[in-house]
Amino acid sequence: GNSVTQMEGPVTLSEEAFLTINCTYTATGYPSLFWYVQYPGEGLQLLLKATKADDKGSNKGFEATYRKETTSFHLEKGSVQVSDSAVYFCALRKSGGTSYGKLTFGQGTILTVHP
Amino acid sequence: EAGVAQSPRYKIIEKRQSVAFWCNPISGHATLYWYQQILGQGPKLLIQFQNNGVVDDSQLPKDRFSAERLKGVDSTLKIQPAKLEDSAVYLCASSSLRSQLALFFGEGSRLTVL
Numbered sequence: 001g002n003s004v005t006q007m008e009g010p011v012t013l014s015e016e017a018f019l020t021i022n023c024t025y026t027a028t029g030y031p032s033l034f035w036y037v038q039y040p041g042e043g044l045q046l047l048l049k050a051t052k053a054d055d056k057g058s059n060k061g062f063e064a065t066y067r068k069e070t071t072s073f074h075l076e077k078g079s080v081q082v083s084d085s086a087v088y089f090c091a092l093r094k095s096g097g098t099s100y101g102k103l104t105f106g107q108g109t110i111l112t113v114h115p
Numbered sequence: 116e117a118g119v120a121q122s123p124r125y126k127i128i129e130k131r132q133s134v135a136f137w138c139n140p141i142s143g144h145a146t147l148y149w150y151q152q153i154l155g156q157g158p159k160l161l162i163q164f165q166n167n168g169v170v171d172d173s174q175l176p177k178d179r180f181s182a183e184r185l186k187g188v189d190s191t192l193k194i195q196p197a198k199l200e201d202s203a204v205y206l207c208a209s210s211s212l213r214s215q216l217a218l219f220f221g222e223g224s225r226l227t228v229l
Contacts, residue, residue, distance in 0.1 A: 004157070032216060043119070044158070044206065044220040051216070089157055093216070102148075102171060103218065105157030 002027045004090050006106035013080055013113050021075040021109045023064075023090035031092040033057075033066050033073040034103065038087040047075075047088070080113045087111070117141065119221035121207050127227045133195035136224045139188070140209030146170075148218065149182055149192050150206040158206055164190065165212075194226075202228045 007022040025031065035047040035057070048057035053068035062077045073090060090106040120139040128134050140147050146165050150158035161180065163171040167187040175182070179198070184190040194201055204223040211217075 036220075041222075043222040044208075046217060049216060091157070102160055102163060103158075105159070107155065107157050 002031065002092060002094055002104045004092055004104055004106035006088075006090050006109050009108070010110035010112060013111070015082055015113055015115050016079045017113075019075070019077040019080045019084075019111070021088055021090075021111070023073045023075065023106060025071050025073065025090075025092050027071075027092055027094060027104075029094065030068075031094050033064070034091040034093070035062070035064055035073070035075050036089040036091060036105075038089065038108075040086070044089065080111075082113045082115055085111055085113045119207055119209055119219055121205075121221035121224050123224060124222065125225050125227075127229065128197055129229050130199055131196040133193065134197060134226060135194075136192045136205050136207075136226075138190045138192070138207030138221060140190075140207070141211075141219055143211060144209035144219070145187070145212045146210045147184055147190050148208040148210075149190070150208065150220075152204040152206055152223070154203070161192070161205075197226075197228045199228050202226055 003026045005024050032051045034049045036044045037047045038044050048059040050057040050066035056065045064073050064075045087108045089108045091103040122137050148163050149161045152158040161175045162182045164184045167184050182192045204225045206223045208218045208220045
């Protein structure tokens with residue numbers, strides 16, 4: 001079945017540091033890939049997405065590239081801010097079928113950024 | 116545009132009691148999802164509706180969980196009787212038929228079973 005594996009957390013960085021959160025997936029076909037973010041006390045929000053191989057999703061300085069050869073979708077940001085402190089979830093949606101929108105999530109990575 | 120509304124935000128019950136959660140999706144969104152998020156894990160889909168029909172309930176523990184979306188708008192998720200392992204955040208999400216890639220989540224309902 002489909003699965004998503006994220007790097008173990010938590011991740012603690014100083015402001016302006018470089019961020020990478022690893023995500024790998026297992027799926028048949030050509031899934032769409034997503035990063036969701038959950039800020040303290042808020043609901044999950046879509047951060048970025050990519051729907052096909054070699055696509056790069058980007059938003060708010062974050063970016064991730066859909067790498068089919070390595071089945072990865074690593075999240076990166078060149079310079080993190082304190083306001084980026086949140087839980088980050090990698091997710092996939094399988095291609096085809098009737099369960100449109102059904103997302104399979106990774107376990108989440110807690111990011112804490114210190115001033 | 117109003118987001119996905121959920122209530123209650125927090126609920127504490129004892130095991131074997133019952134509980135119900137309510138969700139009102141974004142206006143016009145035909146697809147509604149209930150996810151269960153256990154502490155330290157990613158959300159897991161419990162049930163997916165399209166309008167008032169069930170599309171996927173393969174991971175819903177049907178002996179104790181039930182959900183309905185009678186008029187194709189708001190939805191309720193019920194647990195009866197609750198077990199300790201049901202302690203989790205129950206997330207509701209919705210999406211439009213035209214943009215199934217974009218799921219919009221509510222803030223969730225946190226359940227603690229003692």
